[in-house]
Amino acid sequence: MQTDEVAVLEIEGLVKHYGRVEAVRGIDLSVRRGEVFGFLGPNGAGKSTTIRCLLGLLTPTAGRISAFGLDAAQFGVALRRRIAYVPGELRLPERISGRDFVAMVGALRGGFDRRRRDLLAERLRLDLARPVRELSTGNRRKLALLVAFLSDAELLVLDEPTSGLDPLMQREFLALLREARDRGATVFLSSHLLSEVQRAADRVAMLRAGRIIAAGTVEDLRRQARQRLEVWFTEGAPQADLSLVPGLAEQRVEGRRFTATLIGPVQPLLDVLARHAVASLLIQEPDLEEAFLDLYEAAA
Amino acid sequence: MKRRPEMSLLVLGRIGLGALRRATFWWSVGLGGVVAATIAFWPAFKGASGISEAIGNLPAPIVEAFGLKDFGSPAGFLRGNLYELFVPLLYCLAGITLVNGQTAGDETSGRLELILAQPVARRAVYLARMLACVVALGAIVLVTLVVQLGMDAVVGLSIDTSLLTATVVLCGLLGLLHASLAYAIACLRPRTSFVLGIAVAAMFAGYVVNALFQLSTPLKPWRGISPWNWALAGEPLERASEPWRFAVLIALSAGLIVLGTLVVRRRDVAAA
Numbered sequence: 001m002q003t004d005e006v007a008v009l010e011i012e013g014l015v016k017h018y019g020r021v022e023a024v025r026g027i028d029l030s031v032r033r034g035e036v037f038g039f040l041g042p043n044g045a046g047k048s049t050t051i052r053c054l055l056g057l058l059t060p061t062a063g064r065i066s067a068f069g070l071d072a073a074q075f076g077v078a079l080r081r082r083i084a085y086v087p088g089e090l091r092l093p094e095r096i097s098g099r100d101f102v103a104m105v106g107a108l109r110g111g112f113d114r115r116r117r118d119l120l121a122e123r124l125r126l127d128l129a130r131p132v133r134e135l136s137t138g139n140r141r142k143l144a145l146l147v148a149f150l151s152d153a154e155l156l157v158l159d160e161p162t163s164g165l166d167p168l169m170q171r172e173f174l175a176l177l178r179e180a181r182d183r184g185a186t187v188f189l190s191s192h193l194l195s196e197v198q199r200a201a202d203r204v205a206m207l208r209a210g211r212i213i214a215a216g217t218v219e220d221l222r223r224q225a226r227q228r229l230e231v232w233f234t235e236g237a238p239q240a241d242l243s244l245v246p247g248l249a250e251q252r253v254e255g256r257r258f259t260a261t262l263i264g265p266v267q268p269l270l271d272v273l274a275r276h277a278v279a280s281l282l283i284q285e286p287d288l289e290e291a292f293l294d295l296y297e298a299a300a
Numbered sequence: 301m302k303r304r305p306e307m308s309l310l311v312l313g314r315i316g317l318g319a320l321r322r323a324t325f326w327w328s329v330g331l332g333g334v335v336a337a338t339i340a341f342w343p344a345f346k347g348a349s350g351i352s353e354a355i356g357n358l359p360a361p362i363v364e365a366f367g368l369k370d371f372g373s374p375a376g377f378l379r380g381n382l383y384e385l386f387v388p389l390l391y392c393l394a395g396i397t398l399v400n401g402q403t404a405g406d407e408t409s410g411r412l413e414l415i416l417a418q419p420v421a422r423r424a425v426y427l428a429r430m431l432a433c434v435v436a437l438g439a440i441v442l443v444t445l446v447v448q449l450g451m452d453a454v455v456g457l458s459i460d461t462s463l464l465t466a467t468v469v470l471c472g473l474l475g476l477l478h479a480s481l482a483y484a485i486a487c488l489r490p491r492t493s494f495v496l497g498i499a500v501a502a503m504f505a506g507y508v509v510n511a512l513f514q515l516s517t518p519l520k521p522w523r524g525i526s527p528w529n530w531a532l533a534g535e536p537l538e539r540a541s542e543p544w545r546f547a548v549l550i551a552l553s554a555g556l557i558v559l560g561t562l563v564v565r566r567r568d569v570a571a572a
Contacts, residue, residue: 048571055417057569081419089572091410093319107311108418144414 006033008155008186009054014063016049016210023049025210027063031188036181038201038218039190040292045207047190048088051159055085067155081109084153086144088160088190098128098135098143105147112150120146123172137164149176156180159190174200194292206295214295225291226261228284229269233258234277241276245269263294308420309428315415316402316432323401324436327394328443334390335444338381339451345377346456361515374459375537378467383537385507387444388471388528395437395479396499402429403486404495410572426564430483430557437479441472459537467536473549474531478503480556487560490570527552 009031016024024046031037041047052058054065056076065072070079092101098121106112121128124142132140141164148156156177162170177187177200191197197204198218205215214221226249231237237258242248247264256279262269266283273281355363355371363369370376403426406412415425445468452459482499489495510528513519523529530548534541 052569052571056422057413057416059568077419077421080417083417085414085417087410087413087417089410089413091413091572093411095322096318104315105414105418107315108308108415108420147414 007031008033009037009067009188010065011050011054012064014050014053014065015061016046016053016058017061022210024053024060027207027210027212029205029212029215031186032203033186034181034184035202036177036187036189036200038197038204039188039207040192040194040197040204041207042192045192046210047192047207048159049210051085051157051188051190054157055080055083082154083157084148084151084155085157086141086148086159086161088163090140090144092132092140092143094133095131097131098126101132101143102128102147102150106150109151112147117146117150120150120176123176124169138166138169141165142169145173145176149180152183152185154185156185156187157190158187160192161189162191162193162196170196206292208296214291221291221295224263225294226263227266228261229259230280230282231258231273232256232279232281234279238272238276241272242269245272308424309431312415312420312425312428313432313435316429317435319402320398320432320436323398324439327390327398327436327440331387331390331394331440331444332447334386335382335447336451338386339448339455339457341381342374342377342455342457345372364514374457375463375535377457378459378464379535379537383467383471384532385511387468388474388531389503389507391437391441391471391475392478392503393500394440395433395475396482396496396503398433398436399430399479399482400486400492400495400499402433403483404490404492407486407490408492408570408572412569413572416569422565422569423561426483426487427557427561430480430560433479433483434476437472437475441468441475444468463537463540466541467532470531470536470541470545470549473546473553474527476553477527477549477556480553480560484556484560484563487564488567 007030009029011027011029014024014027015022027046027050029037039047039050049058053060054067054072056072056079059073067079068082072079093104096104102112102117117128124146126139126142126146128143130139132143135143141161145158145161148158162173165173177189181187187200189197189200201218203215203217204221205212206221207213214224233256236256237253239251239253239258242251242258242260245262245268247262248260248269249263251258251260262283355369369379371380406429412425416422445465448464448468449461451457452464478499481502482495485495485498506526506528509526510523510533513523513526523533527549530545534545536545
């Protein structure tokens, strides 16, 4: 399913203070229908606070959140009917079985299809007969995910969804995510795990201390990161020419070997290299983690 | 699929009752046990003139303050051993702890987070939980009454059933009032220690005002401000209680429940 330009979720100037603590300090973002939107940041960056404002659990100090055109402060129930949520700090009722928990949430959402429930439980390798108190952290997370995917919500809000899941289950989660997107759902994926967001998200917003420090596609953000490059020249490295290339930093010359980092377009570097005899050229593609760290350092 | 608000309340209430099943059972067993064990001693006290004479030697205000009047009579025995302090105190504690666990306890532990993220109003979630606690408290009161009546028949304690029922109900309503106070506090500020502290302090203050203010002439008129006085000062085991005693406890409880339900939407939900 392709994303379209219609915004499912819009956050404008969101501010949330807890007394003197400024948890969110002005967030603006828009999530398009059908996309997986990664909301990235370390613990305490304001991700969960933003989500809890969206769900009406917190009242924003300032700003506005709307989803499906409905104001979150005014139409909380109608909005939550179209949202499924997996909290980061997951606490479930201990004394009931997984099946009873699914039934409980189902009763509040107008009922779940039992056959689909069993199929999902099988895919997630989850024993619904066991009491919640006997489930491991990972299995509790699976239970919350099962309920979220079972609800057929138009917007899935997932806060640290793979926390506690083993790699096999993380793969299964990504498959479920793709299926949800294919049926037209939008996903708001909050995580501090770069690899997870890199694999799943179409677009990403990076948060630091309650503010968005970067937003765009994963590719956009990668391009903003340092690329590590290593060039071997057939003769000595043309240090003077290379020092004029914009964006080159951490330059080191060791005989015929030249290493540096590059931020920005690669073309000016290639123009310089074209004028010299190059034996080999290696430009490492930056991953989101490097982009994240660079942006973080820059913002700090 | 849209769900009517009253349907959500019903579903949420059922969820609340399910969570309260175990606590209700143990409170019922505990209170039933206290009542049964106490009534079992009635034959030893029945008509024992020695105890009545010993109590008669105490100052009259002390006898009244601790409900020791006519200790050898069925009404005096029940009042002194159960309905002056223990049963209403335990009803209050049951109500306060059940409500505290269902509201502030579940909220601060994060167990309400997923429920509140569903298409239900926060007010409905809290109100349903309070109503579930009312039902649970009602069940505990009913069990106590049934055990009391059963034991009365076994040991031959003869007392008017309607007076006994009215007494148990008044004690139950006193418990409901304190449970409602705990609810209103939890709706305002969901901290378990805060809720427990204020509600239990109010309970003890009410008891002290009712029981001990009569020992002081200038303080005695102030006994009337205590809910314990409203519930029990009319000697419900000996004569028919005035309807206002029931009405005021019910009205105040309802008022606190309405107040709590109105304010709960105005604050943030606590994070785990």
